[in-house]
Amino acid sequence: MYAQGLINASGDPNAAETTEQLARFQARIDAEEKIEARDWMPAAYRKTLIRQISQHAHSEIIGMQPEGNWVTRAPSLRRKASLLAKVQDEGGHGLYLYAAAETLGISREEMQDQLLSGAAKYSSIFNYPTLTWADIGAIGWLVDGAAIMNQIPLCRCSYGPYARAMVRVCKEESFHQRQGYEIMTTLAQGAPAQKAMAQDALNRWWTPSVMMFGPPDTDSVHSDQSMTWKIKRFTNDALRQRFVDATVPQADYLGLTVPDPDCKWNDAAQHYDIGPLDWNDFWKVVKGGGPMNRQRIAARQKADDDGAWVREAALAYAAKRSALMEAAE
Ligand SMILES: [Fe+2]
Numbered sequence: 001m002y003a004q005g006l007i008n009a010s011g012d013p014n015a016a017e018t019t020e021q022l023a024r025f026q027a028r029i030d031a032e033e034k035i036e037a038r039d040w041m042p043a044a045y046r047k048t049l050i051r052q053i054s055q056h057a058h059s060e061i062i063g064m065q066p067e068g069n070w071v072t073r074a075p076s077l078r079r080k081a082s083l084l085a086k087v088q089d090e091g092g093h094g095l096y097l098y099a100a101a102e103t104l105g106i107s108r109e110e111m112q113d114q115l116l117s118g119a120a121k122y123s124s125i126f127n128y129p130t131l132t133w134a135d136i137g138a139i140g141w142l143v144d145g146a147a148i149m150n151q152i153p154l155c156r157c158s159y160g161p162y163a164r165a166m167v168r169v170c171k172e173e174s175f176h177q178r179q180g181y182e183i184m185t186t187l188a189q190g191a192p193a194q195k196a197m198a199q200d201a202l203n204r205w206w207t208p209s210v211m212m213f214g215p216p217d218t219d220s221v222h223s224d225q226s227m228t229w230k231i232k233r234f235t236n237d238a239l240r241q242r243f244v245d246a247t248v249p250q251a252d253y254l255g256l257t258v259p260d261p262d263c264k265w266n267d268a269a270q271h272y273d274i275g276p277l278d279w280n281d282f283w284k285v286v287k288g289g290g291p292m293n294r295q296r297i298a299a300r301q302k303a304d305d306d307g308a309w310v311r312e313a314a315l316a317y318a319a320k321r322s323a324l325m326e327a328a329e
């Protein structure tokens, strides 16, 4: 018996996936077994993971830009060293994740082309500019804070290489979140102008951070299947609520105010309520209309162009070596 309309994981459209194969696969998932690169998997599972892991990798790499922008202007050597380490960590996260995606059969070049052509997306949060030093604090606190909420459950993702990459990534994200919160604490406890700068950064980064969890569950296209496959463990709205509940008291501690008049503790629900979010604005930024989309991709394109000679030289060197080896045989 064959399932209709599916192609085999080998990519051969003529080899259909049997319902037995699909059932066996789901049984492994339900038993919390990790799926490894060489294991049989449905083509749609592979495709979903390639999309998710490559978008995650692109987000790490593009995410280096807004903060890299402040490395030369960090207010002290200590701040500069921490920021440099953080930006470097993000580069490392991107590389682990590209490597994890490669285990699913996509090449680094293909992923890079998808990013540069706009075919692949990255987290929309990185399409906003970093206007002041306080933005570096707000990004660490809020953006890395949201990333942790999203990524801790990914350490238990059903796909082994992705889950394992996430363990180390999460440890580093926790350092990022703390360095951001420490910057915010210093500013919030500083002169009135510094406190105002911290509040202004919170005002600009709050909503995009809350939106990092993706559209509401009612509109989330990929959620149900990803939950069944245990790629995702919690829905977008559940993770968003968890982030809001953790972050609002942190803002209170700083003496700062979350820019949402509807954000209040709901005693009956034992959660913070938040006001409605403007998802049209979110989709506009995702589709390229954010303040920094063009610059972000232009910077990646330049890096790709500037690195072309290195790739060419490496290939020429490899070809020369193998010709020499052949001649010596
Ligand atoms: Fe990261």
Ligand SMILES: [Fe+2]
Pocket (backbone or CB within 6 Å): 090, 144, 147, 172, 173, 176
């Ligand atoms: Fe980070």
